[in-house]
Amino acid sequence: MNHGIRPSVQRVAIMEYLMKHHTHPTVDTIYHDLLATMPTLSRTTVYNTLELLHSHNAVQALTIDSRNVHYDGMMSPHAHFMCRCCGRIIDLPMHSDLPANPLPQHVSRVEQIQLNYSGVCDECNENNC
Amino acid sequence: MNHGIRPSVQRVAIMEYLMKHHTHPTVDTIYHDLLATMPTLSRTTVYNTLELLHSHNAVQALTIDSRNVHYDGMMSPHAHFMCRCCGRIIDLPMHSDLPANPLPQHVSRVEQIQLNYSGVCDECNENNC
DNA sequence: TACAAGTTTGAAACGATTACAAAGTTAAAA
DNA sequence: TTTTAACTTTGTAATCGTTTCAAACTTGTA
Numbered sequence: 001m002n003h004g005i006r007p008s009v010q011r012v013a014i015m016e017y018l019m020k021h022h023t024h025p026t027v028d029t030i031y032h033d034l035l036a037t038m039p040t041l042s043r044t045t046v047y048n049t050l051e052l053l054h055s056h057n058a059v060q061a062l063t064i065d066s067r068n069v070h071y072d073g074m075m076s077p078h079a080h081f082m083c084r085c086c087g088r089i090i091d092l093p094m095h096s097d098l099p100a101n102p103l104p105q106h107v108s109r110v111e112q113i114q115l116n117y118s119g120v121c122d123e124c125n126e127n128n129c
Numbered sequence: 130m131n132h133g134i135r136p137s138v139q140r141v142a143i144m145e146y147l148m149k150h151h152t153h154p155t156v157d158t159i160y161h162d163l164l165a166t167m168p169t170l171s172r173t174t175v176y177n178t179l180e181l182l183h184s185h186n187a188v189q190a191l192t193i194d195s196r197n198v199h200y201d202g203m204m205s206p207h208a209h210f211m212c213r214c215c216g217r218i219i220d221l222p223m224h225s226d227l228p229a230n231p232l233p234q235h236v237s238r239v240e241q242i243q244l245n246y247s248g249v250c251d252e253c254n255e256n257n258c
Numbered sequence: 259t260a261c262a263a264g265t266t267t268g269a270a271a272c273g274a275t276t277a278c279a280a281a282g283t284t285a286a287a288a
Numbered sequence: 289t290t291t292t293a294a295c296t297t298t299g300t301a302a303t304c305g306t307t308t309c310a311a312a313c314t315t316g317t318a
Contacts, residue, residue, distance in 0.1 A: 081236050
């Protein structure tokens with residue numbers, strides 16, 4: 001559960017935040033939400049911790065949004081959809097057990113796979129936003 | 130071929146650059162390379178043009194790299210691999226005709242799909258970089 | 259209790275991208 | 289042609305997510 005990472009108060013709070021909220025938050029969202037209960041929290045700590053968690057494979061760093069990185073505490077294989085209107089990111093099942101293994105040419109090690117969809121979500125489509 | 134876009138000198142140069150170079154360049158790479166032959170080219174024009182081409186589905190905007198957007202003039206379905214050491218992005222075949230159609234729940238319109246791998250490329254693995 | 263290693267913090271720097279207004283270009287009407 | 293309006297390019301300045309860095313703080317261990 002702690003992935004060999006020393007569990008400081010801040011790190012635990014950030015990891016718990018990601019386990020609880022499956023909203024694919026950005027650094028800033030996490031920072032602002034946690035600030036309510038941890039008034040001394042620094043944005044840098046959030047950056048550092050997410051980088052640490054990511055490098056220990058405890059969280060995913062989603063690059064679906066070119067504007068900023070989103071984080072995801074759910075590590076089981078699934079895809080993501082981002083609505084280009086409201087920006088929301090939602091989880092999608094990943095049917096096919098994707099081409100992970102037959103190691104592609106020129107590639108020695110595959111460490112991460114992301115399957116990203118984008119378009120318009122139901123809600124935005126109705127509000128033709 | 131021109132996707133309903135008025136073909137200014139700059140736009141044609143940028144589109145041709147992407148058709149010729151399958152290196153998934155960033156805005157800055159395109160800007161610098163074209164500057165050699167178009168000394169008055171502005172970085173803003175490159176941004177504007179790529180946004181225009183992208184919105185007309187003439188090019189892909191790859192979000193595989195959280196640092197900056199890369200562009201790809203090849204529109205046939207294929208996946209990408211980015212080496213975390215050298216940063217190079219290479220094309221991979223996309224075997225399985227991916228889950229595009231059975232429209233996922235909560236999604237009204239899928240406009241783009243990206244399948245992104247990352248890890249270490251052969252070359253970097255040898256130079257254990 | 260003291261020290262060293264590790265962690266957090268906040269300010270400053272960085273760099274990709276966007277906003278904006280002025281100058282330039284193009285196309286079509288008169 | 290000439291005029292005019294619409295479109296395009298340009299360069300500067302602003303924005304904002306992220307990184308850098310050093311000082312202050314905390315923790316575990318000697």
